[in-house]
Amino acid sequence: MGIFDKIKNGLTRTREQILTRIEWAVKGRAIDESAFDEVEEALLLSDAGIEITEILVRALKDRWKRGQINSVDDIKRGLAEEVEKILRTVESPLDVTGNTPFVILTLGVNGAGKTTTIAKLAKLYKDMGKTVLFGACDTFRAAAIEQIEVWAKRLDIDVIKQKEGSDPAAVAYDATRAAHARGIDVLILDTAGRLHTKSNLMEEMKKIKRVTGKELQGAPHETLLVVDATNGQNAIVQTKTFNDALGVTGMVITKLDGTAKGGFILPIARSLKIPIRFVGVGEQFDDLIPFRAQEFSKALF
């Protein structure tokens, strides 16, 4: 399956959420003003949010007044073009070539898909001929270290680790040092998602950042937030919290295949303007897809 088909497949539930309603509403009749109420409702149900929905509906109505909207296909094309405009502002592929090692710190609440995404990223970079190293900085959750080790073994990648319960920042320090000493191309740090009682998650992540930067100037080069799309609009609050505390430089949106609320990506793009690096549309290695605004918009409609 090609990349476009993969993303199209992954967006099936969101697309159906939006289009079924519109198609049903305008079926077999001329498009009048009331059709746009259905478009509005459909977009809201996909978690596109009020502001974005208003922008899109207004743009469609303008087209309609100019005589450019006469069918469902015209509505689809119009939406795809307007959505692409919004998403283009956050299209910015992750370039890992500038630094050796290029250090990627992953962040995200528990279950967001961090560890899986790390494995997919590692596969991608290995296939490009780069050397990759993992840092097992999730020392909190039982079995987290084993989980990343299983992936590492499959990918033939080394893991820098300490025992469960040790200081995540110390692991990050060791890993950065090792990556530097070994001339590794890409170091990826896996972190915990769970908030625990002893110390605050954000403080822990700040410490990892600090320590990494002390060992290697400019590191981490990417502070990559992994967000689960099935959270819909709630993911926006999460993103703000992480961004305010840690300065997120890029995002991965996972599990788009598991939700009809994929419209939430639009308010994220518009209000937070954080580059979306990849989207996840499944659990296989090649289900991590570099984000392209045009491809995404076309696949959505």
Ligand SMILES: Nc1nc2c(ncn2[C@@H]2O[C@H](COP(=O)(O)OP(=O)(O)OP(=O)(O)O)[C@@H](O)[C@H]2O)c(=O)[nH]1
């Ligand atoms: N369908 C689907 N499932 C995904 C995707 N990405 C991750 N998952 C699944 O989500 C679940 C959680 O993924 P993890 O990678 O363990 O999440 P995590 O953020 O590391 O979780 P913690 O280590 O507990 O903080 C796993 O079952 C993954 O297979 C995706 O794009 N699509």
Ligand SMILES: [Mg+2]
């Ligand atoms: Mg994990």
